[in-house]
Amino acid sequence: MHEKYQPHVVEEKWQRIWREQNTFAVRDDGRRPRYYMLEMLPYPSGRIHLGHVRNYSIGDAVAWYKRLQGYDVLHPMGWDAFGLPAENAAIRQGARPDEWTYQNIAAMRTQLQRLGFSYDWSREIASCQPEYYRWNQWMFIELFKKGLVYRKRATVNWCPKCNTSLANEQAEGGYCWRHPDTPVEQRELEQWFVRQTHYAEELLAGIEGPLKAGWPGHVLKRQRDWIGRSEGAEVDFALAEAPAITVRIFTTRLDTIYGANAVIIAPEHPLMEQLLERSPVRSQVAAFVARITAQSLRERTESREKEGVETGLHAINPFNGERLPVWTANFVLAQYGTGALMSVPAHDERDFEFSRKYGLPIRRVVWDTTPSDPQSTLKISTVPFMDEGVLGSDCGPFSGLTSAAARQAMAHHAETHGFGKRTVVYRLRDWGISRQRAWGTPIPMIHCDACGTISPEKEENLPITLPPDLDFSVGAPLATHPTFTKVTCPNCGAPARRDTDTMDTFVDSNWYYFRYCDPHNDRRPFDREIVQRWLPVDFYIGGDEHAVMHLIYTRAWTMMMRDLGLIDFGEPVRRLLTQGMVILNGAKMSKSLGNIVDPDDMIRRYGADATRLSILFAAPPEREVDWKRVTDEYGEDDYPAAEGAMRYLARVWRLVHRWRDRCRGVTGLPATVSPAAEAARRATHRALARATEAFEQGLRLNVVVATCMELTNDLYDFDTAVGETTETTDAQTMREGLEAVVLMLTPLAPHIAEELWQELGHTTSLAQARWMTYDPELAREPQLEIPVQINGKLKSRILVAPDISDADLEAAALADERIRALTTDKTVAKVIVVPKRLVNLVLR
Numbered sequence: 009m010h011e012k013y014q015p016h017v018v019e020e021k022w023q024r025i026w027r028e029q030n031t032f033a034v035r036d037d038g039r040r041p042r043y044y045m046l047e048m049l050p051y052p053s054g055r056i057h058l059g060h061v062r063n064y065s066i067g068d069a070v071a072w073y074k075r076l077q078g079y080d081v082l083h084p085m086g087w088d089a090f091g092l093p094a095e096n097a098a099i100r101q102g103a104r105p106d107e108w109t110y111q112n113i114a115a116m117r118t119q120l121q122r123l124g125f126s127y128d129w130s131r132e133i134a135s136c137q138p139e140y141y142r143w144n145q146w147m148f149i150e151l152f153k154k155g156l157v158y159r160k161r162a163t164v165n166w167c168p169k170c171n172t173s174l175a176n177e178q179a180e181g182g183y184c185w186r187h188p189d190t191p192v193e194q195r196e197l198e199q200w201f202v203r204q205t206h207y208a209e210e211l212l213a214g215i216e217g218p219l220k221a222g223w224p225g226h227v228l229k230r231q232r233d234w235i236g237r238s239e240g241a242e243v244d245f246a247l248a249e250a251p252a253i254t255v256r257i258f259t260t261r262l263d264t265i266y267g268a269n270a271v272i273i274a275p276e277h278p279l280m281e282q283l284l285e286r287s288p289v290r291s292q293v294a295a296f297v298a299r300i301t302a303q304s305l306r307e308r309t310e311s312r313e314k315e316g317v318e319t320g321l322h323a324i325n326p327f328n329g330e331r332l333p334v335w336t337a338n339f340v341l342a343q344y345g346t347g348a349l350m351s352v353p354a355h356d357e358r359d360f361e362f363s364r365k366y367g368l369p370i371r372r373v374v375w376d377t378t379p380s381d382p383q384s385t386l387k388i389s390t391v392p393f394m395d396e397g398v399l400g401s402d403c404g405p406f407s408g409l410t411s412a413a414a415r416q417a418m419a420h421h422a423e424t425h426g427f428g429k430r431t432v433v434y435r436l437r438d439w440g441i442s443r444q445r446a447w448g449t450p451i452p453m454i455h456c457d458a459c460g461t462i463s464p465e466k467e468e469n470l471p472i473t474l475p476p477d478l479d480f481s482v483g484a485p486l487a488t489h490p491t492f493t494k495v496t497c498p499n500c501g502a503p504a505r506r507d508t509d510t511m512d513t514f515v516d517s518n519w520y521y522f523r524y525c526d527p528h529n530d531r532r533p534f535d536r537e538i539v540q541r542w543l544p545v546d547f548y549i550g551g552d553e554h555a556v557m558h559l560i561y562t563r564a565w566t567m568m569m570r571d572l573g574l575i576d577f578g579e580p581v582r583r584l585l586t587q588g589m590v591i592l593n594g595a596k597m598s599k600s601l602g603n604i605v606d607p608d609d610m611i612r613r614y615g616a617d618a619t620r621l622s623i624l625f626a627a628p629p630e631r632e633v634d635w636k637r638v639t640d641e642y643g644e645d646d647y648p649a650a651e652g653a654m655r656y657l658a659r660v661w662r663l664v665h666r667w668r669d670r671c672r673g674v675t676g677l678p679a680t681v682s683p684a685a686e687a688a689r690r691a692t693h694r695a696l697a698r699a700t701e702a703f704e705q706g707l708r709l710n711v712v713v714a715t716c717m718e719l720t721n722d723l724y725d726f727d728t729a730v731g732e733t734t735e736t737t738d739a740q741t742m743r744e745g746l747e748a749v750v751l752m753l754t755p756l757a758p759h760i761a762e763e764l765w766q767e768l769g770h771t772t773s774l775a776q777a778r779w780m781t782y783d784p785e786l787a788r789e790p791q792l793e794i795p796v797q798i799n800g801k802l803k804s805r806i807l808v809a810p811d812i813s814d815a816d817l818e819a820a821a822l823a824d825e826r827i828r829a830l831t832t833d834k835t836v837a838k839v840i841v842v843p844k845r846l847v848n849l850v851l852r
Contacts, residue, residue: 009668009767013661015615015654019759023124031775032126034082036541043079044542045071046521048550048558049086052112052134053093056119057597058590058605058623058635059551065620065756066587066629066709067549068125072755073703075126076779082542084524085120085127087113089136091513092170095447098480105447105480109136119608123616124759126775131527135516136447140523142471143533144515145452149464150572152453156203159453159462163276163342164440166195171483172444173197176343176437178557182304191304194276200451200509201438204564208235208434211563214579222583224630227555234556236435241419242346243428245271245323248331249286255279255323255334258345258433262422263414264355266403267373269363270333271323272316273348274340275300283334288320293336300338314339314362325350326427327418328404337362345433353392360392373400374411439561441512446478446485448510454495458502466498472506484508517558518565521545521580536574545581549629552586559584585707588632590623605635610650617757618654624756625653625713628706657760660720660753663727664746664764670734671743672769678737684729685741691722692745693786699752700782709756716752719745743768751780796821797848803830814841821847 010017026032036042047067050060071083087109094105094112101108113134120127133140151157165179166172169190178184179192212235215228240260247253255271273279275297287293296317300308316337323332332350339358340349353363354372363370374397396411406414422428442451450472452465465472475492478485486492487508497504519533525542526534550558566580590605591597597604610619626633626649638646678685695715702711723745730738747768754761754774765774791807794817804826808817818839821827831851838850 009665011662011665013654013658013760015617015657015760018763019122019124019616022759022762023121025762025773026124026126027121029773030130031773032081032083032128033130034128035080036538037080040078040080042082042542043071043074044082044521044545044547045074046084046524046545046548048548048554049088049517049520050116051088051091051093052109052116054112054115056116056607058592058607059587059597061123061607061619062590062623062629062633063549063551063587064120064123064125065624066585066707067547068620068758069624069709069712069755070547070549070703070707071126072758072774073779075775076751076754076777078778082131082524083127084131084133084521084527085125085129086131086133086520086524087116087135088513088517088520089113089134090141090448090510090516092172092445092447095445095480098447102481104478106136106474109134122611123607123620126758131524133520133523133527135513135520138471138473139530140520141449141516143519143523144449144511145465145470145472146467147519147533147569147572148511148515149452149467151202151568152464154572156206156568156571157200158203159198159200161196161198162201162440163194164197164199166193166197168193170445173199173440173442176440182307182309191307193304194301197442199440199442200453200507201440202564202568204439204561205434205436207564207567208237208436210567210578211235211436211560212237214563218579218582219584223581224584224586227552227559227584227586230555231560234435234560238433238435240431240433241415241422241428242431243326243350243422245325245332245350247283247286247334248322248324250282251324253279253282255348256346257348257350258431259350261352261355261411261415262418263399263406263409263411264352264374265325265327265350265418266399266406267352267354267371268325268330268332268350269353269368269371270335270351271348272335272337272340272351272362274342275336275338276342277336277340277347278342279348280336283319283321283336286321289318293317293319297336300336303338308338308341311338314358314365316362316366318366326422326425333368343437344435355392355394357392357394371402373403374398375400436560439512439564441515442509443512444484445510446474446480448513449515450474450486451507451509451511453507454497454504455507456497456500456502456504458504459497459500461497461499463498486510514558514561515565518562519569522569522575533574539575543575544577544579547583547585548581549585549587551589555586585629587629588627590633590635592635592637594634605637605647609645610647614647614650614654615657615759617760618650618657621657621713621753621757622647622649622653624709625649626710628708628710656717656720657757659724660716660749661760661764663720663723664750664767666727667739667742667746668767668769670739671746674736674739674743676740677744678740681737681741682730684726685738688722688726688741688745690786691719692748693782694789695719695722695752696748696780696782697784697787700779703755712752713756716749716756719749719752723749748780750774751777792844794821794844795846796824796827797846798827798830799851800848803827810844812844814843817841817844817847821849 047063071081074081089109094109097108098105165174167174167184169187182192184190215232238260241262242256242258244254244256284290316335319334321334323334351359353360353370376397399406399409399414401407419430452472454463475489482488493505495504495506522534522539526538567578569575570578636648698715699712702708750761750764762774792810794806794808795802796804804824806820806824808820818841835852836849837852840848
């Protein structure tokens with residue numbers, strides 16, 4: 009053992025050993041419990057960044073801890089390799105996106121291996137490989153047969169910079185998810201959709217059920233809000249000028265329909281063309297429609313100004329026969345509800361604002377439940393009344409009913425008379441997965457004009473691969489390729505054309521972690537029995553930005569795979585962690601700003617273990633990390649946290665070097681110990697207790713790091729106390745402490761831990777070791793003795809924890825038996841607490 013810690017020598021040695029011995033390969037022999045540890049797979053953009061290092065360091069710590077707990081751990085890695093960045097890079101560089109992607113994969117794999125993450129690399133996948141995306145195509149076809157994939161012409165989100173359509177989730181707020189500065193446009197296209205709305209109720213049930221205990225609350229809230237369940241009713245308003253045309257509205261407040269003053273439809277509503285044909289002010293309405301539909305979705309949703317124009321047409325309120333003007337307005341969107349609504353200004357804030365602006369009548373029809381004088385409570389000029397209440401006298405047969413009772417009665421009335429129905433609507437929409445780009449999974453469908461069919465490819469023809477000679481410089485490489493589109497119709501045998509859209513890359517990431525379980529299967533996407541052994545995933549780690557897109561898509565896709573008979577469960581992930589972002593010196597990292605941290609530079613200077621240890625110590629996993637970088641006198645970047653971590657590891661190294669010869673031949677635990685040894689043993693067991701709790705309760709890895717450092721300090725104190733002793737009891741005490749430090753360091757800094765474990769006399773890898781258990785008696789925290797006074801005179805003493813709060817200290821004093829006896833039938837006028845020192849009761 010070299011006296012000086014040499015991180016690169018140690019790390020290269022153990023990475024070689026792990027690789028040669030295939031240390032992290034899954035055994036799956038049924039002898040041990042199984043644990044599936046998963047981090048979200050990266051996009052191979054060329055280099056890993058500090059966010060990757062943090063994410064994967066957290067996951068690797070859990071994987072190591074579970075191995076030490078005796079689990080057979082599945083911990084795989086792969087590449088989310090299709091998508092626009094690779095295609096755009098190929099266009100810019102005149103290269104093929106597959107070449108660019110595979111070069112990046114090789115570079116990033118080397119970086120991850122240099123960091124020593126304990127992946128089973130034999131299970132590595134890349135979503136751009138035909139043997140992977142073949143099964144995207146197979147599942148697409150099976151879902152098509154089951155009616156869960158369909159094609160329709162629809163208004164879709166279009167990013168002019170990506171030059172492709174986007175799902176609603178990828179255009180949240182009206183901007184492209186890849187280009188936050190690019191407004192999304194609306195276009196009409198034939199698109200393929202996945203019927204994820206079929207699973208809306210089950211997705212919500214999972215949020216309130218199995219996911220509630222293991223997923224972050226903010227992720228569940230975002231999913232709940234995005235699914236957006238609303239119970240209400242749909243009601244048809246017939247057009248007075250053409251009764252055969254009806255405008256269907258959805259409302260959650262059917263009880264307010266007698267207060268409606270207008271029907272308002274979205275400018276892009278499918279009925280707009282028919283309304284324009286009949287409108288007496290057609291040119292005015294058409295100009296408004298053209299102006300509003302040209303705006304981005306974000307402009308419309310964020311606009312504070314409510315704009316509208318009256319069409320000159322009227323709709324009949326089916327409940328009272330009243331003629332209501334038909335308007336179109338910028339705040340009504342075709343994507344939400346039915347694309348039309350009834351305006352009830354007395355009971356809706358938005359409608360109230362719109363009606364006041366355009367001088368529409370405001371009529372209140374719901375009142376407080378117990379008004380002394382209903383008319384005196386009317387404050388329509390100030391604010392609408394949006395609470396539940398009692399329907400007023402002008403609500404026909406429903407007058408006097410409570411809001412809840414009226415909604416039920418009105419819905420029944422509408423259903424009985426055929427102009428409405430009770431319904432539930434969702435904000436969630438079916439997922440448009442067609443993309444008009446080439447670096448993705450080709451959609452395996454055939455269009456035949458001769459027999460008018462759209463048919464799936466035959467299974468034996470899968471995978472439908474991307475042509476090797478695509479010209480990415482043209483706008484639609486697949487559509488213009490000379491042979492890709494030319495096929496024979498499987499139904500009539502006539503010449504037909506292959507679909508030229510590709511699948512959204514989120515299809516790839518929907519099920520990739522199922523494939524990890526059985527990555528080389530060439531007969532099925534995966535073996536059902538193997539997957540059932542490993543899934544659901546025990547612990548999944550990734551960025552908060554995936555809370556809505558990936559995590560909703562993959563949940564719905566899992567439910568679809570269940571309905572295809574591939575699995576028998578619906579929720580794919582038991583526990584989720586969304587790790588905090590890493591920023592640099594208070595600012596978000598950005599290539600354009602030149603404030604990117606290169607992990608390779610940190611590894612070169614401080615080693616992989618110090619890099620990992622420092623970022624885990626910086627903050628709890630779910631919190632943001634503000635990474636610090638300073639420039640030294642030679643103009644080179646320094647990272648104080650990583651440098652401090654390296655110094656700490658060197659300190660552990662020196663202590664093991666000093667004691668290794670004395671510890672190697674020693675076994676067992678000391679029967680009797682000196683006061684110094686007893687203090688060291690108690691410190692060891694307290695540290696093990698704290699580290700175990702930090703892993704098990706909230707994954708507070710920064711606490712584990714701090715605990716390692718504290719125990720190291722305690723062992724140095726013990727070393728100072730005993731000097732060059734050769735006493736067996738001292739060596740036993742030190743060996744126990746050093747092994748505890750090494751085991752606690754293993755999930756955080758595995759290379760140095762492996763080396764020190766060997767130096768302490770062990771002959772097998774820490775991958776076969778077991779976490780040390782602690783003695784609860786030795787681990788018990790020391791207690792404070794607190795005097796308790798009554799009116800300034802000492803009456804008792806109590807033993808409490810050293811970190812007790814003032815409130816708990818007061819409660820402990822009052823609960824003491826002697827104090828309770830002395831205060832019976834007396835009034836405690838005041839309690840004076842001197843934190844962690846004294847409690848004085850003032851009695852009257």
